[in-house]
Amino acid sequence: MSSIINWMGGWPKEGLVAASDWEERVETAAEKLAAEEFGPGRQEAGSGGVSNLNDQFAASLLNGKISGNGKRIRFTKGADSALSWIIGEALQPGDVVLTERLTSRTALQAFRKAGMRVEAVDGDRKGMDPEALTTALFRHRPKLVYVAPSCTEPEGMKWSGEYRTAVFHRCREAGVLLVVDDRQETLLYDPEEIAAAQRRLEPGVLSIGQLPPGLIAGSRVGWIAGTAEPFSRPSLAREENARKYALGPIEQRALSGLIEEQPLEPLLDMLRVQCRERKRMMTEQLTRQRIGELTWVEPRGGLHLWLKLPPGLDGEALLRGAWLKGVIFQPGAPFFTKDPKPNTVRITHAFADERQIRQGVARLAESIEEFTGRWSRS
DSSP states (O other): OOOOEEOSOOOOSOOSBOHHHHHHHHHHHHHHHHHHHHSTTTTTOOOHHHHHHHHHHHHTTTHHHHTTOGGGEEEESSHHHHHHHHHHHHOOTTOEEEEESBOOHHHHHHHHHTTOEEEEEOEETTEEOHHHHHHHHHHHOOSEEEEOOSSOTTTOOOOOHHHHHHHHHHHHHHTOEEEEEOTTGGGBSSHHHHHHHOOOOOTTEEEEEEOOTTSBTTOOOEEEEEEOGGGSSGGGGGSHHHHHHBOOHHHHHHHHHHHHHSOHHHHHHHHHHHHHHHHHHHHHHHHHHTOTTOEEEOOSBSSEEEEEOSTTOOHHHHHHHHHHHTEEOEESGGGBSSSOOSSEEEEEOTTOOHHHHHHHHHHHHHHHHHHHHHHHHO
16 A cells, blocks of 8 residues: 555644744754752842744744733643643533534543533524523533634634624623634635734733644644633643643743744745645636535635545545555544434645645545445435
8 A cells, every 4th residue: 555645734844934843843842941049149040032932933823812911911832731721720520601603622521531511502604693602501501612713624614703702792792711823824725814813901801822733843832812711820830731731941931032033923824825826726626526515615724625525435434444544634523522424524735745745636536436436326
């Protein structure tokens, strides 16, 4: 069998900032911190690189959300760690969490692993339905509402401004913590949509963010932005969650030094163009294959493409067949909070080159044809 084409997602080995470059920066940051801690000037030494990073993000990527206040940012080991940190601080086993019906697989896994009861709120392509949310808030008395209005997972859609405002308002009225997963916000294909998504975070709203995979090789940098009750307590810094999930001072200083030499915005622009172009190539190849009754959602941004398979074809079964031909992807059922549709899959196009896209789509089409042809002959 030829080499596996991996459309499962995950993190690529390389990025726009090379792994060797990042490792060198981390080593340099570690040496500087050690010198400050143990050198002659240790009494006056501070964590300048750490505080600088907060100021750098507050002045650029997160300025619209936190109005330049770097104290409202906590850096984490990726967006998944950010969510786990919030779960550990804000929730107890048995608490109710409200989400969209179709949402992040890793978020659902994190909530359920922690013993949460996850309930779905109905909606449509405009986002979570505000009236359905009001009913769910009254019926379930949740401790947390989790949404991704800027770039949904796995479809890559963007909520309407009307739905977003209404959902935020109703959570605030109910006094329920709102967690907004913005990890794909910087990969919206239209830069104007990114600017529109940068709305000031009101108290009681926490935004989860992340430098996208493929930006800095070998590094996962996430953050929590905003202020909310569990994160306003001074006990946060001494809790085990902070030790488990916070980004270390060495990595923070290394990133701060990188930003001083190379601002992140041009790198994000390059990655956004790459994702958009590879999405175009992927959908073009899918169209050329003319796979009967295969449809997809045209994403507004992000790393993924959400496919609906021909009726009756199960994503898990298709994965097993496609694996034998050398292509793998994510079956769609685990992305549903309730009533999963098994004839769905998520493919991650962002890290595939043109050759992999052509070959992978051909293998996928062949796998689908084997299943659908088998049914038509039976």
